[in-house]
Amino acid sequence: MAGVTISQGVRANLISLQQTANLMSETQNRLATGKKVNSALDNPNSFFTAASLNDRANDLSTLLDDMGQAVQTLKAADEGIKSITTLVEAAKAKANQAAQTSSTTDRAKFASEYNDLLTQIEGIANDSGYKGKNLLAGDSLVVTFNEKTGTDKNTMSISGVSYGDASSGLSLSEAADWTADDDGDTAIETTLTSLTSALTTLRNQASTFGTNLTVVENRQNFTKNMINTLQEGGDKLVNADSNEEGAKLLALQTRQSLASTALSLASQAEQNVLRLF
Template sequence: MSSDITLTSVQQDTLLQLQNASSLFNRTQDRLNTGKKVNSVTDDAVAYFRSTSLYDRTGALETRKGNIDQSVSAVSAALDATSAVDGLLKQLKGVLEGARGAVLSQRVAATTQFKNIAKQLAQLVKDATYQGLNILTSTTASLSTQFSERTAATLTINGFNLCGTGIGNTNSLFTGATGAFKADGSLNFSNVVLGGPANLGVLGFSALNLTSQLGTITVSLAEQIFGQSDNRIDAAIAQNEAISASLGINVSILQARSTFTADYSVTLSEGGDKLTLADLNTEAANSQALTLRQQIGIQSLSVSGQQNQSILNLLK
């Protein structure tokens, strides 16, 4: 240690100890203030970079979790819609069964009810949109959720077309009905509750034997038409249940991945903390010890100075 002032070896050792204690004290205070023992690459390069990697991975997974949770909401919205559709289909079935054997005026009223319920069903499906996406109105719609930025783990949910008007649309409610839904959302076989011959074309019964009476239809044939429509409603209920089950499974998968991602993020973050966090109890004790060491060093210099003053007094 170079100085223009000559110090005794004891004083020099004491000053070095004070400087070291001051440096340690500043480090301890920094740890107490930040809660970390590794705040920069100079503190511990290996721990710093390892923890940074873990923290960065945690942040990326938290972003993925947000996307997964949005997918859960989108599919849940569709699932809510299919649940409501089930109720409307059962109302259609009730109206159809209530019209069977009823008088003409009652069947006319039932037809109106039947059409209105069908329209409400179609409108409900169209309203099941989440952030611009509706997976119940188009088979070309899809929801793709990526679970990790490091792997190809992805869940893709293809859309359905519950109110599709195409023939043999396996993704529609009425998979076996020819153009079941009209453009306005009503059903092509709504008028079946009237039980008249005009309904035979849309129901596919044009080849059946009619009686020779104009504008009449046999009771057995009317029952057959009612039975056919009733079967179509039952098939639609079963189809809707299958679609609901598929959506429910996908929601469960997404929720499981969301939970895993949340737990995994916590594990990674804790791993980073183990590399960087300081033991505050230890650092607090160190702070007290260093403060005491500084006080002792200062007192030691004071005593040394007093000794030199005594020597000076003897020389006078």
């Protein structure tokens, strides 16, 4: 079968129409997906660079969740210390009340109340855990700040304390001999000294946990900003400008209309030759 021959004018306009159609398809795809780079075929460098940036952002997002849980664990411990401090202050008040009376009955009453407060101190310490991690019951906490491994890995270790046993963690012992004599006075004075030391220990530990919390929250905010930076950078490499693509589509539609008109005019020229016969 013989091939169909078309004139140079018709062929030129046909090629223009085909190119315009391809460009329109590409522009419409960008508008539909919102991206100017949808695969490595579009732009290998931008595609793989954006993928790398988004992969790191995803890794950091996972760590961000862990940091958030670490913050909650520290806050739980901090709340526990605040409550324990209040109870130790109350226990100190009981010891002072006992020191100011010579009644054996009153001293025995204050001693019983003091011992009850110690029990509550231990109870609060044991109940200050979060998701199975209790910094007031001897557990430690390791917070990871970046996605790297080996020597480049950035972590912070937070050591816990053992306040679940007041006698060992805070050096507080039960009042068993607050009698109305010199021995009782000495025992109460020893207890007051231990309570003052316990308050100092609690305040120092609260300061330590507060510093740890500040560090973790700061890294949490930094990581959030870093994730946004990575995602924004990746988007700039692959995302399309909808305004620009819309303007291109409008221009291509105009070009397509003009090319169709030109093709029609070129065909009419050939038809005029046919009329001569």
